[in-house]
Amino acid sequence: MHTSSSRRLMGRTTLEWFSSLPVFIMLMLTLVIGTGEMFHGQLLKFGESMFGDPQTKVQYFMLRAEPVKPACNPSMDIEAEVQRQSVAPEAGAGDDIDDLFGDTPKASDPAILRKSIEQAQAICQAKHSLYERALALQTPQLQVYRTIETSFFGLFQIGTENRPLILLLMVAIAAVTTTLGRHHIGIRPAIYARDHQAQTWSQVFANGFLLFSCVRYYQILQGTGGVPKEEVVLHWIWMALFTIMLLINVVRIVRPLKTSEGQGTWGAALLAVPLYANMGIIAGVYFLLTNHDAGLAIYINQLMALPSIFMNLALFIWAGMLLKQSRIVDLLLDVIRPWSLSPQLLTYLILLGASFATAYTGASGIFVIAAGGVIYHEVRAAGGTRHFALAATAMSGSLGVVLRPCLLIVMIAALNKEVTTNGLYHWGFYVFLLTSTLFFLVSQLLRKQRAAIESPAVAIPEMLRKIIPVLPYAIVTVIIIMIYEHGLETPLNEITAPTIMPIILLLILIYDKMTNKGKAELTPDYASHRQEGVERSVRFATTESIGHVGALMSLMTLSLAIGGIIERSEIVHMFPQVFETPWHAMAVLALIMVFLGMVMDPLGAIVLVSGTLAPIAYANNIDPLHFWMMVLVSFELGYLSPPVALNQLLTRQVIGEDEVNLADAEVRHLGFYARYERWILPVVVMLMGLVIVAFGPLLAQHVDAFAFLKDIVPMPTE
Numbered sequence: 001m002h003t004s005s006s007r008r009l010m011g012r013t014t015l016e017w018f019s020s021l022p023v024f025i026m027l028m029l030t031l032v033i034g035t036g037e038m039f040h041g042q043l044l045k046f047g048e049s050m051f052g053d054p055q056t057k058v059q060y061f062m063l064r065a066e067p068v069k070p071a072c073n074p075s076m077d078i079e080a081e082v083q084r085q086s087v088a089p090e091a092g093a094g095d096d097i098d099d100l101f102g103d104t105p106k107a108s109d110p111a112i113l114r115k116s117i118e119q120a121q122a123i124c125q126a127k128h129s130l131y132e133r134a135l136a137l138q139t140p141q142l143q144v145y146r147t148i149e150t151s152f153f154g155l156f157q158i159g160t161e162n163r164p165l166i167l168l169l170m171v172a173i174a175a176v177t178t179t180l181g182r183h184h185i186g187i188r189p190a191i192y193a194r195d196h197q198a199q200t201w202s203q204v205f206a207n208g209f210l211l212f213s214c215v216r217y218y219q220i221l222q223g224t225g226g227v228p229k230e231e232v233v234l235h236w237i238w239m240a241l242f243t244i245m246l247l248i249n250v251v252r253i254v255r256p257l258k259t260s261e262g263q264g265t266w267g268a269a270l271l272a273v274p275l276y277a278n279m280g281i282i283a284g285v286y287f288l289l290t291n292h293d294a295g296l297a298i299y300i301n302q303l304m305a306l307p308s309i310f311m312n313l314a315l316f317i318w319a320g321m322l323l324k325q326s327r328i329v330d331l332l333l334d335v336i337r338p339w340s341l342s343p344q345l346l347t348y349l350i351l352l353g354a355s356f357a358t359a360y361t362g363a364s365g366i367f368v369i370a371a372g373g374v375i376y377h378e379v380r381a382a383g384g385t386r387h388f389a390l391a392a393t394a395m396s397g398s399l400g401v402v403l404r405p406c407l408l409i410v411m412i413a414a415l416n417k418e419v420t421t422n423g424l425y426h427w428g429f430y431v432f433l434l435t436s437t438l439f440f441l442v443s444q445l446l447r448k449q450r451a452a453i454e455s456p457a458v459a460i461p462e463m464l465r466k467i468i469p470v471l472p473y474a475i476v477t478v479i480i481i482m483i484y485e486h487g488l489e490t491p492l493n494e495i496t497a498p499t500i501m502p503i504i505l506l507l508i509l510i511y512d513k514m515t516n517k518g519k520a521e522l523t524p525d526y527a528s529h530r531q532e533g534v535e536r537s538v539r540f541a542t543t544e545s546i547g548h549v550g551a552l553m554s555l556m557t558l559s560l561a562i563g564g565i566i567e568r569s570e571i572v573h574m575f576p577q578v579f580e581t582p583w584h585a586m587a588v589l590a591l592i593m594v595f596l597g598m599v600m601d602p603l604g605a606i607v608l609v610s611g612t613l614a615p616i617a618y619a620n621n622i623d624p625l626h627f628w629m630m631v632l633v634s635f636e637l638g639y640l641s642p643p644v645a646l647n648q649l650l651t652r653q654v655i656g657e658d659e660v661n662l663a664d665a666e667v668r669h670l671g672f673y674a675r676y677e678r679w680i681l682p683v684v685v686m687l688m689g690l691v692i693v694a695f696g697p698l699l700a701q702h703v704d705a706f707a708f709l710k711d712i713v714p715m716p717t718e
Helices: 003-007 014-051 078-092 110-136 140-161 163-180 193-223 229-254 266-270 275-289 295-304 307-325 328-339 343-359 364-381 386-395 407-415 421-445 456-487 497-515 534-569 582-599 602-612 614-619 624-639 646-655 657-666 677-702
Strands: none
Touching: 014 140, 014 163, 014 307, 014 497, 014 534, 078 110, 140 163, 163 229, 163 295, 163 307, 163 534, 193 229, 193 266, 193 275, 193 295, 229 295, 275 295, 275 534, 295 307, 295 534, 307 364, 307 407, 307 497, 307 534, 307 602, 328 343, 328 364, 328 456, 343 364, 343 386, 343 421, 364 386, 364 534, 364 646, 386 646, 386 657, 386 677, 407 421, 407 602, 407 624, 421 624, 421 677, 456 497, 497 534, 534 602, 582 602, 582 614, 582 624, 582 677, 602 614, 602 624, 614 624, 624 677, 646 657, 646 677
């Protein structure tokens, strides 16, 4: 996931042909699938308006295939047919089966038989009439349009029926590429020789466990009736994936990486082990000890149960990388630069804007990856310390996960019938106001010096001038949204955002590169990741996306296995199912959620919580909406808290290890808070938010002195 490694793929290398091009094709196919249903509906609508004939009552759906002449005879001699059928039944007279239907009219009754034949002839004549009318409308224009429409439908249908296969192929290519590039997420990067050795050996064991479990799972399925045809390919891809990843690391054992940094220590090397490898080893050992050879494979296959969710996540990551290649974030920040705001106030405004961007990029980590570099350098340029800028970058995606149309809330609603997306987004907005206000108050209290804000007389004219370059980007965005809403009758919401947002970012990037051609001076020096030209930018964004997809999907997949351990070991049942009070239940559940946020990815944790801990909350009279708001804030606190602190890890990767080392060196001689500000500030803000979200509604419900809160903010109900 290191950008420095991505820069080595500037040219069309073999690795890039192997990974970037296929993944780009699959991402575009995913967009086609996502847009396919809405677009095909419009094709049918246009087909009806262009080729349907109300006068002859022929609709377009009757013309979607070449008319076939009916085999029946529309000019049948009714009297002759009556005579023929009147004689034929006599051969079967006295049939016991016919006697079962005593009320059935006798076929030999000429009047009834004639009426039946006349009705059949009328139906036949109607079929021939429709055939003649449809045949008359078979124009070359119709045949061309029909070919386009049915071909698109075929492509869309194939993609829809093979979502799991597309997802697994994308994950497999990304995981192999990430392994080759040593981009898997660890608590610290590999620097010394022992770091690389620990990484390699851990992946050998993890991939060995995964391969063994996948083979055993396939064998067990074969022995109990065989594997369904549509799943055979999936099983073979899983086995091929872990075989390749295992071989890569075996080769690295035989031919270890040479580094000039020294040997290092084994204790520090353990921190460089990829998180997915740790999870794979823990899960593999557990399932072997419990004689459940196929357990690891069964749980990672849950990735295929919700292919749309994980494909949407890949699209959001790609959208984030496309955003990173454009200048839109720089231009938006230009609008507020004339005010000369303090680092704290600037960070607060950035976090407000970043929150809404986070909601449209799926999860907090994706936004950190996409815009973290810009945010860090802007806070530094405003006078913020390195540690404060690192804290702001890590938090940049943490406030928006409760806003519409964030993917996490869509997944919660999909797995829990007790809540809806509307209810979650409604209360999520209040949670967003709370956490953002807390950050503003805490950052202002910790501010060491007062900054003079530029006077409105100076700032407003300059700000208005800076808005002008932003307007074309806003127009492009509005046009695309309007095309979807009015042309395809599909508004931008939590369901359609994964499809619409990458298209918006792709077209914005195309516009940006075409209008900024030859104007390199408009790009800040620190934005060295940006490429010149549309093709290079899209290719670079796709290459970066592969590393992030491979690292995050590996983490999410193995998180499902850890969730399986928690589920099968029945650790949850060690806790009381019903606590003495909702206060006790909320306290215990909040602590568990923070821990899950420290060690699991959000999507995997939501799957686990939905099946195990959510029922405990409901049984203790905790409102489902209240519970899930607490869960989301707890997760974000976990993503900012040691020992893992995923958002802090992503911040370090996008900013660079050298910059983080400089930040630590600057404050080494200062007090405790200054030395650990990048950890303490986000944790304090989110911890305060969690306490209020978790226990504020309980105060209003159960403590008379706080009953007035019910009138200010109603309690969560569906």
